[in-house]
Structures are given as structure tokens and as C-alpha cells.
Amino acid sequence: MATMTDKSNREEIKPKGLLPNNQSIKKELNRGSWTAEEDRKLAEVIEVHGAKRWKSIAVKAGLNRCGKSCRLRWLNYLRPNIKRGNISDQEEDLILRLHKLLGNRWSLIAGRLPGRTDNEIKNYWNSHLSKKINQRDKQSGSPTEEGPSKSKKRKAVEKVSEEVKEEATSNGGEDSNMTSFDVDEFFDFTNESPLTLEWVSKFLELDKGLCEFS
DNA sequence: AACAACCTCAACCGCATCAGA
DNA sequence: GTCTGATGCGGTTGAGGTTGT
Structure with a gap:
């Protein structure tokens, strides 16, 4: 095989x-x-x-x-349905967004990319995207892009986590890993802005669309 | 052609968490 | 509540391939 x-x-x-x-x-x-x-x-x-x-x-x-x-x-x-080969632009975009949202939660990110494994995404990030981002940051002079506040991140993490959990169980229970984690510990949330919630929901909408597409 | 430097990615490790006894 | 084995996750390693000199 x-x-x-x-x-x-x-x-x-x-x-x-x-x-x-x-x-x-x-x-x-x-x-x-x-x-x-x-x-x-x-x-x-x-x-x-x-x-x-x-x-x-x-x-x-x-x-x-x-x-x-x-x-x-x-x-x-x-595993069946493993997608091998190049990561598409859409997938890359999604990984970037999810990573911005979730951090190094590779299994969660992988859960949003059908057919991709956490290992694959982690490797892809380490060999491609982290460099890309570093370059971009150097050019722009800002360390990170505008993103959601930590509390919104937390909500998004919870939501994605839940969705992944549901998807996993509806897929026969396989890969039902990464079900819960201590979000409070992971994100130190302080300030928020109304824009960020919008950002997250937009992101999730886009994400849903992509999943249906693939 | 030969070598070095760099890149990619499969696989390993340690640790955390879960589940059952 | 505690112990123990199973499972899952993220970080790291290093073999093999590719590219540059």
C-alpha cells in the first residue's frame, strides 16, 4: 500500500x-x-x-x-481518504487563518481540512508557511497581522473544537481525538473588539464553504 | 562531476489526558 | 480516589532528495 x-x-x-x-x-x-x-x-x-x-x-x-x-x-x-500531494491555495489559506486563530493546534486545524493529517499540516507549516509569514512580517514591519482578540480566539477555538468533535463522531468515531483542552490556559484573554467577532464568524463561514467544496 | 547546504516529511519521543479496573 | 494501560498531541530528529556552487 x-x-x-x-x-x-x-x-x-x-x-x-x-x-x-x-x-x-x-x-x-x-x-x-x-x-x-x-x-x-x-x-x-x-x-x-x-x-x-x-x-x-x-x-x-x-x-x-x-x-x-x-x-x-x-x-x-x-487511513482511507487521505489526501496526499500538494496543498492547494485554498487549503493553505485556510491553514493560515486557522493557525492565526488556534495556534499550533495541528490536530484541530487538520480536523478542518478533510483528508489532511496533523503531521502533514505541521510539516507544511514548518517548512513553508512559517517562513512565508516571517518574510511577510519583515516586509510589513509588524510582527503579526490584525487578528481577533484573545477572548474571541477562545470562542472560536471552542467552536472549532466542538465542530471537529461532532464531525469525528459522525464519521464513525474514528479520529475522535482532540476533543477538549484547557482553552483558558491556552489563551490569555484580556481585551476585545466588536470587529473581531465578525472576523471569526466570517472565517467560520468561509471555512464551512470550503469544506463543502472539497 | 563532486561536494555542501538546504529542504522535505516520515517517524520518533515525551508528556498529557482518558478510560477502565 | 488511585493505578495502569491506551491513546492523542505537539515538538523534534534525521534520512534522503534537491539545489546551488
């Missing part, structure tokens, strides 16, 4: 990351890129048993991997 962009077709799985002298690797689990064979096994088991209890999925599939790794592989790569 590997795609063309997949680097995982390599036969050999090399350990990744810093593992000082194989220091306490539990049972020598496979690490690194996934092979097409592993993908196939994982997909088969998930088809039968569903995407839950990842540890047992790993065992049932005969994969020498931890459940976490299997989950990640499924969510970011094997």
Missing part, C-alpha cells in the same frame, strides 16, 4: 533517532520506515479488527512494532 512518495519501500529498516548503543530497546522493536509488506499487514488487521487497541493490532499483524507506531502509520498514511 505504499505510494510513490513512500520512502518505506526499502528492504532494510534502519534504526532512527538517537539510540545510544541500543540502550534498552525493548525487545528490539522495528523502527524507522515502514515497508510495503508491513503496511499491507497492518491494513489487513485493521480492516478486520478496527482501528483501536493498537498494541494488539501490532501483535495480530505480526509486526515487530509498538502500537504507537502502528497508529501513527495508519493515521498519517494508510
Whole structure:
């Protein structure tokens, strides 16, 4: 089930990351890129048993991997309806807006972009958009664009979070992660302006339209 | 052609939260 | 209420690819 962009077709799985002298690797689990064979096994088991209890999925599939790794592989790569390839201008715009609104809440942002994963969006942000924004800021001289106040951000975050939750549950419960978080802690809200609420609702309207479009 | 510098993105890690016993 | 295992999230890493010199 590997795609063309997949680097995982390599036969050999090399350990990744810093593992000082194989220091306490539990049972020598496979690490690194996934092979097409592993993908196939994982997909088969998930088809039968569903995407839950990842540890047992790993065992049932005969994969020498931890459940976490299997989950990640499924969510970011094997899951049906994954949209791969270039991020469209519309999507990019949406990511920018959502990031302005939500911050680094990648899973929430991903929840508003059908077929995109949080990892993908995070990568895209780090490699493309953050630079773009830095350049723009340097040119304009202002650190950030006009955006909603923190209290409005908070409301928007709550709303988006709720919507994502609903969508997730209506999609069979899969990906029903990121359901709640401490908004109070995340945003330190003080001042507000009437314009900002308008900004948020406009944004949400636009967002809805885009979702229907895609 | 060879090398260095930079870029991309899959995968890992640590931590937080949730759910069940 | 506490413990423990499962799950989810965001930050980070590094292999491999691309571009520049």
C-alpha cells in the first residue's frame, strides 16, 4: 500500500533517532520506515479488527512494532481518504487563518481540512508557511497581522473544537481525538473588539464553504 | 562531476489526558 | 480516589532528495 512518495519501500529498516548503543530497546522493536509488506499487514488487521487497541493490532499483524507506531502509520498514511500531494491555495489559506486563530493546534486545524493529517499540516507549516509569514512580517514591519482578540480566539477555538468533535463522531468515531483542552490556559484573554467577532464568524463561514467544496 | 547546504516529511519521543479496573 | 494501560498531541530528529556552487 505504499505510494510513490513512500520512502518505506526499502528492504532494510534502519534504526532512527538517537539510540545510544541500543540502550534498552525493548525487545528490539522495528523502527524507522515502514515497508510495503508491513503496511499491507497492518491494513489487513485493521480492516478486520478496527482501528483501536493498537498494541494488539501490532501483535495480530505480526509486526515487530509498538502500537504507537502502528497508529501513527495508519493515521498519517494508510487511513482511507487521505489526501496526499500538494496543498492547494485554498487549503493553505485556510491553514493560515486557522493557525492565526488556534495556534499550533495541528490536530484541530487538520480536523478542518478533510483528508489532511496533523503531521502533514505541521510539516507544511514548518517548512513553508512559517517562513512565508516571517518574510511577510519583515516586509510589513509588524510582527503579526490584525487578528481577533484573545477572548474571541477562545470562542472560536471552542467552536472549532466542538465542530471537529461532532464531525469525528459522525464519521464513525474514528479520529475522535482532540476533543477538549484547557482553552483558558491556552489563551490569555484580556481585551476585545466588536470587529473581531465578525472576523471569526466570517472565517467560520468561509471555512464551512470550503469544506463543502472539497 | 563532486561536494555542501538546504529542504522535505516520515517517524520518533515525551508528556498529557482518558478510560477502565 | 488511585493505578495502569491506551491513546492523542505537539515538538523534534534525521534520512534522503534537491539545489546551488
